[in-house]
Amino acid sequence: MSYTLTHWGAYRPQLQGGRLVGLLPTEWDAAPSPIGQSMPAAQDAPYRVRRPAVRRSFLKPATRHRSGHLRGQEPFVELPWDEALDLVAQELQRVREQHGQEAIFGGSYGWSSAGRFHHAQSQLHRFLNGFGGYVASQDSYSLGAGRVLMPHIVSPMDALLQSHTAWEVLEEHCELFVAFGGVPVRSTQVSPGGASDHRVGPALQRMAAAGRTRFVNISPARDDLDGVPQAEWIPIRPGTDTALMLALAHVLISEQRHDSAFLARHTVGFEAVRDYVLGVSDGVPKTPQWQAGLTGVPADTALTLARRMAASRTMVNCTYSLQRAVHGEQPFWMTVTLAALLGQIGLPGGGFGLGYGCMNYVGSGYGSFSGARLPQGRKAVSRFIPVARIVDMLLQPGQPFEYNGQHLRYPDIRLVYWAGGNFFHHHQDLNRALGAWQRPEAIITHEPFWTAQALRSDVVLPATTTLERNDIGSAGSERFMIAMKAAVPPVGEARDDYAIFSALAQRLGFAAEYTEGRTVDDWLRHLYEAARPRAEATGVDLPAFDAFWADDVLELPRPAQPIVMLAEFRADPERHPLPTPSGRIELFSQTIADFGLADCPGHATWLPQPPSDWPLQLLSHQPATRLHSQYDGGSLSQASKVAGREPLTLNRQDAQERGIADGDVVRVFNDLGAFLAGAVLSDGLLRGVVRIATGAWFDPLDPARAGSLCKHGNPNLVAPDVGSSQLAQGCAAQSARVQVERWVGEAPPVTVFEGPGFEARPAPG
Numbered sequence: 001m002s003y004t005l006t007h008w009g010a011y012r013p014q015l016q017g018g019r020l021v022g023l024l025p026t027e028w029d030a031a032p033s034p035i036g037q038s039m040p041a042a043q044d045a046p047y048r049v050r051r052p053a054v055r056r057s058f059l060k061p062a063t064r065h066r067s068g069h070l071r072g073q074e075p076f077v078e079l080p081w082d083e084a085l086d087l088v089a090q091e092l093q094r095v096r097e098q099h100g101q102e103a104i105f106g107g108s109y110g111w112s113s114a115g116r117f118h119h120a121q122s123q124l125h126r127f128l129n130g131f132g133g134y135v136a137s138q139d140s141y142s143l144g145a146g147r148v149l150m151p152h153i154v155s156p157m158d159a160l161l162q163s164h165t166a167w168e169v170l171e172e173h174c175e176l177f178v179a180f181g182g183v184p185v186r187s188t189q190v191s192p193g194g195a196s197d198h199r200v201g202p203a204l205q206r207m208a209a210a211g212r213t214r215f216v217n218i219s220p221a222r223d224d225l226d227g228v229p230q231a232e233w234i235p236i237r238p239g240t241d242t243a244l245m246l247a248l249a250h251v252l253i254s255e256q257r258h259d260s261a262f263l264a265r266h267t268v269g270f271e272a273v274r275d276y277v278l279g280v281s282d283g284v285p286k287t288p289q290w291q292a293g294l295t296g297v298p299a300d301t302a303l304t305l306a307r308r309m310a311a312s313r314t315m316v317n318c319t320y321s322l323q324r325a326v327h328g329e330q331p332f333w334m335t336v337t338l339a340a341l342l343g344q345i346g347l348p349g350g351g352f353g354l355g356y357g358c359m360n361y362v363g364s365g366y367g368s369f370s371g372a373r374l375p376q377g378r379k380a381v382s383r384f385i386p387v388a389r390i391v392d393m394l395l396q397p398g399q400p401f402e403y404n405g406q407h408l409r410y411p412d413i414r415l416v417y418w419a420g421g422n423f424f425h426h427h428q429d430l431n432r433a434l435g436a437w438q439r440p441e442a443i444i445t446h447e448p449f450w451t452a453q454a455l456r457s458d459v460v461l462p463a464t465t466t467l468e469r470n471d472i473g474s475a476g477s478e479r480f481m482i483a484m485k486a487a488v489p490p491v492g493e494a495r496d497d498y499a500i501f502s503a504l505a506q507r508l509g510f511a512a513e514y515t516e517g518r519t520v521d522d523w524l525r526h527l528y529e530a531a532r533p534r535a536e537a538t539g540v541d542l543p544a545f546d547a548f549w550a551d552d553v554l555e556l557p558r559p560a561q562p563i564v565m566l567a568e569f570r571a572d573p574e575r576h577p578l579p580t581p582s583g584r585i586e587l588f589s590q591t592i593a594d595f596g597l598a599d600c601p602g603h604a605t606w607l608p609q610p611p612s613d614w615p616l617q618l619l620s621h622q623p624a625t626r627l628h629s630q631y632d633g634g635s636l637s638q639a640s641k642v643a644g645r646e647p648l649t650l651n652r653q654d655a656q657e658r659g660i661a662d663g664d665v666v667r668v669f670n671d672l673g674a675f676l677a678g679a680v681l682s683d684g685l686l687r688g689v690v691r692i693a694t695g696a697w698f699d700p701l702d703p704a705r706a707g708s709l710c711k712h713g714n715p716n717l718v719a720p721d722v723g724s725s726q727l728a729q730g731c732a733a734q735s736a737r738v739q740v741e742r743w744v745g746e747a748p749p750v751t752v753f754e755g756p757g758f759e760a761r762p763a764p765g
């Protein structure tokens with residue numbers, strides 16, 4: 001029996017008469033993800049891309065570069081592979097000759113699929129580097145603010161995430177788990193590269209049963225700690241957590257409950273923080289009373305919580321979601337500051353977490369060794385943008401912007417090449433994005449499915465899914481490596497990204513460099529063997545490739561010592577300094593202060609959300625029934641829809657005031673745009689907050705009309721396209737304010753899963 005690996009888990013493909021009929025959970029996974037159920041039917045659904053396709057006006061040389069405004073409104077013409085590849089190669093060459101390498105945007109953000117070799121972004125970046133370079137993107141939508149902030153104050157984000165204290169250590173030692181944003185088990189279904197053994201749900205269950213750890217869920221939503229039924233819920237207004245944390249700090253400092261010895265030896269900048277918290281520097285003491293008006297958390301609750309935190313072995317966790325907002329740097333910085341005041345960083349069960357409940361691998365207890373990886377070639381172009389600033393880039397070529405203390409300018413992009421992402425899923429303010437998307441002269445996308453992005457591309461090349469190809473499945477801090485074996489043949493004329501880029505490299509004269517003369521199976525062997533010495537250096541003894549491939553599954557060893565984050569630094573900060581300028585935790589960062597940014601000063605600071613007249617805060621959380629937009633058409637996601645649309649949770653009273661009942665179609669809107677959704681009424685969501693999962697495929701009522709509403713429930717119609725701050729420029733999707741009303745009359749049906757219109761090829765001449 002062979003296996004496959006997805007971001008949401010390992011499965012055993014089940015075939016009947018050569019057809020994929022199911023994905024069975026593996027024997028070792030105590031909490032397999034149901035998302036796999038969605039995959040078999042999607043394999044050959046109507047929204048599968050079967051053949052290379054070109055947008056009608058792009059096929060005609062006369063209108064090719066003057067029809068960007070028609071993207072998403074025109075039928076496609078299917079072409080034989082050779083002709084589609086000739087067209088793409090010709091466009092790449094033309095843009096390079098006329099505008100240079102810096103006119104090619106290959107940022108191509110997105111999760112694509114598990115599997116180290118067929119990782120679409122890696123293939124694209126290797127290809128474009130071989131071609132002479134491209135403008136890249138930096139950081140992620142997930143952790144834009146965190147990735148830029150954390151190296152200044154503790155260490156790079158990846159190193160931190162891989163060294164989160166193991167759940168088993170928390171089980172034994174943690175007395176109080178204070179969870180900003182909760183620890184939603186639904187998000188821990190995934191790990192980038194493949195959550196091969198789901199550990200968080202079971203760990204929470206054991207902790208709930210043992211009763212040794214008290215859990216406090218500080219979130220607008222009760223279900224953010226649904227893994228622990230007895231968890232205490234402190235509802236909080238979104239975007240205000242920093243104020244509560246500052247008040248907790250106020251109690252600790254004013255009652256002398258802070259750990260002066262830890263602060264003196266392991267941190268810099270305590271004095272600046274103390275003066276700010278006590279109000280010495282700005283005249284505003286950050287008391288429990290002060291925060292109550294901002295957060296909605298009663299002063300007493302804050303006071304008691306601070307004392308409990310000081311008296312217990314306490315883990316302070318903050319989910320990524322808090323930093324995906326305007327001023328998103330602050331909750332992360334303040335989480336670290338608060339944990340430093342408690343002085344338990346580096347102790348088992350204490351300190352801080354910046355991602356428990358965000359991914360399966362965070363706190364898994366496995367080492368960071370991530371196995372095989374495809375070399376991406378030499379970077380010939382150094383130009384980049386912070387990933388979430390793509391629309392600014394397309395709309396404002398040549399304009400200056402700030403990023404991490406650098407004064408940069410946007411390049412002038414003529415060709416956009418994408419493989420493995422869905423821009424019309426992940427980007428904010430889609431109406432503005434649609435305008436920007438008209439600008440490039442050519443947009444090329446590889447996709448297995450007719451996503452909103454594929455529908456708005458000029459050339460769409462059909463990519464295989466993981467089920468249709470061999471690969472090596474492995475991810476950092478995960479338990480298993482998987483020999484992923486093709487279960488079914490490619491659908492239609494789909495090819496894997498490697499085959500597509502190889503054929504293009506052939507046309508463009510660098511095939512030998514790109515392929516190094518290897519077939520896919522040669523590459524798998526090569527990449528695996530190249531990983532063995534790296535594995536050995538981290539104490540992991542990998543068997544030879546043939547043994548791995550024959551065995552299907554390889555279990556990686558757990559480190560001899562359970563992982564406790566920053567334990568060495570705690571024990572001896574002189575011998576194990578942090579990679580910050582001071583070698584210590586920077587509660588005050590001179591570097592950041594010297595950038596002189598009003599929206600990110602030199603220490604954690606209360607900065608309110610931008611003012612707004614829209615009455616409700618819209619949170620867009622990660623979906624339980626899919627990964628982002630992937631498999632939204634699948635059975636699991638479809639079964640979760642309400643009135644045929646993405647469910648929107650409203651507080652019962654907010655709904656009743658608006659005459660909205662359970663199951664109604666509602667319109668969610670602000671000055672940026674609007675979408676329809678299916679109402680779900682709840683007592684477990686704070687008043688003034690509405691919440692919808694991301695990932696409903698963008699489905700405008702009238703694609704030809706600017707500002708058309710989305711019939712299906714994509715929250716990015718109303719989420720603002722602004723940076724978290726001038727420091728990080730991270731995605732700030734959570735800072736959305738809206739109104740909601742009941743939709744009267746017949747609601748338009750969702751049609752996005754029907755795929756595009758096709759047209760026969762025009763007769764020559």
Ligand SMILES: Nc1nc2c(c(=O)[nH]1)N[C@H]1C(S)=C(S)[C@@H](COP(=O)(O)OP(=O)(O)OC[C@H]3O[C@@H](n4cnc5c(=O)[nH]c(N)nc54)[C@H](O)[C@@H]3O)O[C@H]1N2
Pocket residue numbers: 109110111112113118120141142143324418419420421422423425426427446447448449451463464465466497620621622627628629630694715716719731733734
């Ligand atoms: N409003 C709002 N927006 C958000 C967020 C939010 O909280 N709120 N969260 C943000 C976050 S954290 C993230 S990470 C992003 C996610 O945004 P994305 O990563 O762009 O979303 P996915 O739906 O995973 O898109 C991956 C695409 O790759 C395709 N694909 C899969 N395998 C292959 C392959 O082998 N080859 C090729 N060529 N294609 C493949 C899939 O079909 C899919 O369309 O969204 C962000 N957007």
Ligand SMILES: Nc1nc2c(c(=O)[nH]1)N[C@H]1C(S)=C(S)[C@@H](COP(=O)(O)OP(=O)(O)OC[C@H]3O[C@@H](n4cnc5c(=O)[nH]c(N)nc54)[C@H](O)[C@@H]3O)O[C@H]1N2
Pocket residue numbers: 141142143180181182184186187188189190218219220221224236237238239240241319320321322324357358359619620621622623624625626627628734
């Ligand atoms: N099943 C599934 N799991 C996933 C993903 C997926 O698509 N599907 N995506 C993965 C990816 S790419 C990422 S980056 C991670 C993201 O992990 P997160 O960003 O942590 O996930 P979210 O669901 O956006 O947010 C978690 C909760 O935070 C709460 N929250 C939002 N804003 C605030 C706030 O201001 N204050 C407080 N206290 N709480 C707030 C919301 O109620 C929300 O339910 O999830 C990963 N996990």
Ligand SMILES: [Mo]
Pocket residue numbers: 141142143
């Ligand atoms: Mo993400």
